[in-house]
Amino acid sequence: MTAETSSPVQTVHPVDQRLPSGKLAALGLQHVLVMYAGAVAVPLIVGRALKLSPDEVALLISADLFCCGIATLIQALGATQWFGIKLPVMMGVTFASVAPMVAIANANPGQNGAQLLFGAIIGAGIVSILIAPLVSRMLRFFPPVVTGTIIAVIGISLMRVGINWIFGNPVGPTAPALVDPVYAKWLAEVTSPGSSIPAVPKGFAIMPTVPNPKYADLSGFGVAALVLVSILLIVKYAKGFIANISVLLGIVIGAVVASATGLMTYEKVGKAAWVDVVLPFHFGMPQFDPILILTMTLIMIVVMIESTGMFLALGEMTDRKIGQKDLRAGCAPTASAR
Numbered sequence: 001m002t003a004e005t006s007s008p009v010q011t012v013h014p015v016d017q018r019l020p021s022g023k024l025a026a027l028g029l030q031h032v033l034v035m036y037a038g039a040v041a042v043p044l045i046v047g048r049a050l051k052l053s054p055d056e057v058a059l060l061i062s063a064d065l066f067c068c069g070i071a072t073l074i075q076a077l078g079a080t081q082w083f084g085i086k087l088p089v090m091m092g093v094t095f096a097s098v099a100p101m102v103a104i105a106n107a108n109p110g111q112n113g114a115q116l117l118f119g120a121i122i123g124a125g126i127v128s129i130l131i132a133p134l135v136s137r138m139l140r141f142f143p144p145v146v147t148g149t150i151i152a153v154i155g156i157s158l159m160r161v162g163i164n165w166i167f168g169n170p171v172g173p174t175a176p177a178l179v180d181p182v183y184a185k186w187l188a189e190v191t192s193p194g195s196s197i198p199a200v201p202k203g204f205a206i207m208p209t210v211p212n213p214k215y216a217d218l219s220g221f222g223v224a225a226l227v228l229v230s231i232l233l234i235v236k237y238a239k240g241f242i243a244n245i246s247v248l249l250g251i252v253i254g255a256v257v258a259s260a261t262g263l264m265t266y267e268k269v270g271k272a273a274w275v276d277v278v279l280p281f282h283f284g285m286p287q288f289d290p291i292l293i294l295t296m297t298l299i300m301i302v303v304m305i306e307s308t309g310m311f312l313a314l315g316e317m318t319d320r321k322i323g324q325k326d327l328r329a330g331c332a333p334t335a336s337a338r
Contacts, residue, residue, distance in 0.1 A: 015088060015318040023241060030248035035092040038161050039068055041169065042093045048171045049105035050113045056282075063278045068092060078329070085326050087314050095161065096306070097299045104292060111283050119286035124296035128304060128331075135304045136328035142312055150309030166224040168215040176215045177208035219263055227254035304331045 018024070043064045047057035071091035078084035104120070105113045168174030183206045231250035235243055242249070258264035308327055315322035 013320060015320055016086075026241075026245050026248060030245050030251075031090045033251050034247055035068065035090050036065075037165055038095065038158065039064055039093045041161055041164065042095065042098055045098060045169060045171055046101050046105055046117070049102045049109070050117075051109040052114070059278070059282060062276070064093060066278045081325075082329055084329055085311055085322070086329075087311065087318060087320065089311070089314060094299075094303050094306070095157065096302055097296065100295050100299060112287075114283035115285065115287045116289055116292060118283065119288040120292035120296045122286055123288050123293035124300045127293070127297045128300040131301075132304070132331040133328050135301070135308065135331050136324045138305075138308070139322075139324050139327055142308060144316075147309040147312045147316075150306060151313050154306060154310065162224075166221055168212070168217075173212075174214050174217075175208065175212055178210045178212045179206045179208050180210045219261070223254050223258050223263065226257060227251060230254070307331060 019027070040061055043060035044057060047060045052060070068091050072089070074084045075089050075091055076084070076086065078086045101117055104117055107113070108116050164170065168176060170176075187200070187206060227250045230253045231246045234246035234249055238246065255264060308331065311327060312322050315326075
């Protein structure tokens with residue numbers, strides 16, 4: 001009589017299981033579209049504060065999305081034991097850094113401001129990666145009541161992104177106020193070649209004082225309301241996979257209505273290249289200012305603490321325990337990406 005030994009069954013944690021290709025693509029697209037608004041809004045605001053051309057702002061958006069994709073892959077798949085928390089997290093753009101970046105851009109518009117910004121971000125990213133192990137040691141200060149509060153604060157702070165996209169961003173063509181056309185014409189005349197008036201000082205700008213008719217347009221509000229109601233109805237009455245992609249379906253419904261009413265057009269998309277390469281140092285070599293690096297490092301510390309709460313909450317959602325080693329690996333690409 002012989003005894004048979006059975007080998008232990010290798011089980012895969014649900015968070016590491018691969019979904020069917022169709023569901024994987026739909027859920028991935030939904031995650032990208034949900035992240036997309038915030039990822040586009042930040043370079044739009046900063047690019048306009050820098051007074052960059054539309055092509056250069058488009059380049060900032062492309063570079064932003066490219067870096068978000070790289071950071072997402074690092075976080076989801078992991079890159080050695082030092083980088084990546086290996087959870088289904090979508091790396092986007094934090095709005096915590098918008099205020100200091102806009103302040104830098106307003107004080108140093110153009111190529112010089114972009115070089116200072118990139119230098120500050122690179123320097124702060126390096127410092128943040130080095131201190132990531134120290135931040136991960138703060139795990140004991142994050143009980144459920146703290147992580148829940150952080151997640152609530154993240155959600156509340158992100159509400160302004162959606163509100164700005166419905167009514168109008170603080171700067172740009174949908175800003176609440178515009179520069180008076182009479183003043184803009186006068187400034188163009190005094191700065192024209194051959195003018196006897198001395199050159200306008202660097203940083204001089206006319207404050208917007210005229211109400212913008214494009215701000216808080218009711219048609220945009222109507223589309224936003226349609227998307228919201230569609231998502232709520234799908235979540236309420238649909239089941240299974242359809243309910244899981246409610247956000248994606250709501251966006252599709254809103255896009256169809258906006259296209260049919262002429263609110264969304266595709267001329268610029270049609271002119272864009274199918275494939276393009278985002279090259280580094282388009283604005284020149286970064287300038288590393290110690291004060292600006294310190295400022296952005298403080299912002300990155302706030303972002304890392306915010307991300308710690310997010311990672312812990314995500315660990316609870318996926319039933320995977322998050323330890324100090326996981327947080328150290330998750331905070332490093334978070335700091336470098338944001």
